[in-house]
Amino acid sequence: MASNPNSQELPLVLLHGLLGDGRDWQPVIEALPGIDCHTLDLPGHGNNRGxxxxxxxxxxxxxxxxxxxxxxxxYRLAGYSLGGRLALYHASRAPAGLQALLLENCHPGLPLAERAxxxxxxxCWARRFERExxxxxxxxxxxxxxFADLDEAARARQIARRLGNEGHAIAAMLRATSLGQQPDLAAWLRAKPLVGARLPVSWLSGSRDHKxxxxxxxxxKQGCNIHHLTLDGGHNLHASQPERFASCLRDWIASTP
Structure with a gap:
């Protein structure tokens, strides 16, 4: 966990993606002086790999x-990729303390016909993580x-950072939180003027992450109650441009009282 106890703001909780851990957010946190930031290692990752x-x-x-x-x-809650999907599900359960939600390159969920x-x-990926x-x-x-925006050097650095993972733990988390196991939460977002009145949702995407x-x-376009933000970048915006990402977070915090 990383935190800054001197902040006067609501705590900001940050959830990483598959294969990451809370340390992924450190460059962003360093660019957010005065913000009370907390990172959590997801189950199967980092200090929670067991x-x-x-x-x-x-x-x-x-x-x-x-x-x-x-x-x-x-608290305010921000999540990236898998962390974003988990944050979105958490928000859909209407936790009393959640005050604002920001999702980075997150999937809202698949229609039922596409989940199997x-x-x-x-x-297939889970079996590979277990066996290879x-x-x-x-x-x-x-x-x-x-990850098409990664060049060879960036890809090699990312692989090196992820070699501390345990394959069986990643496989278990991938099975438990497969996109095919996730409800279609776009329906929840569409159905929420009343949710939107209480919980602002910002959705940050990279223009070069086409999907x-x-x-x-x-x-x-479907009428979901979200505020869509865009950065010129790929899938992992907070890793590739932490200072710009931190600037987005500061603006988001300022706009969500």
Missing amino acids: LSVTGFEQTHQWLCDALKALGIAQ ARIEHDE PLAAVLADWYRQGV FHQLACQLV
């Missing part, structure tokens, strides 16, 4: 318990389309 969950609801309960253990009653195929797709050398799996993982940028644009 912790497993069965699905989104149990992960929501884990997050509630983690916040309670930190003494955090009211996604579960099968993620199961981690370096070999990561070399293929970071050649997926969403997730188009998803965010579609949510706006």
Whole structure:
């Protein structure tokens, strides 16, 4: 956990993506002096690699318990990729203390007809994480389309950062929180003038992450109650441009009293 106890703001809780840990946010936190920032290692990751969950609801309960253990009653929540999906599910459960939500290159969920195929797709990756050398799996993982903005040097650095993971733990988390296991939360976002009146939701996408940028644009067109923000970048904006990402967070905090 990283924090700045001198802040007068509501605590900002940050959730990383698959294969990451709370340290991923450190460059962003360093660019946010005066903001009370808290990072959590997701189940199966970092200091929580020995912790497993069965699905989104149990992960929501884990997050509630983690916040309670930190003494955090009211908070802003930001999440990236998998962390964003978990944050979105958490918000859909209407936790009393959540005051604002920001999602970075996040997926709202698939229609029911597409979920079985996604579960099968993620199961293939999970088996690879369990059975193959981690370096070999990561070399293929970071050649997926969403990471197309990474050049060879950036890809090599990302792989090196992720070699501390434990393959079985990643596989378990991938199965538990597969996109195919997630409810379609776009429906929740569309149904929320009343939620929107209480909980502002900002959605940040990278213009060069074509898949997730188009998803965010579609949510706006579908009438979802979100504030869509864009940075010129790829999938992992907070890693590739932490100071610009921190600037977005400062603006977001200032706009969400």
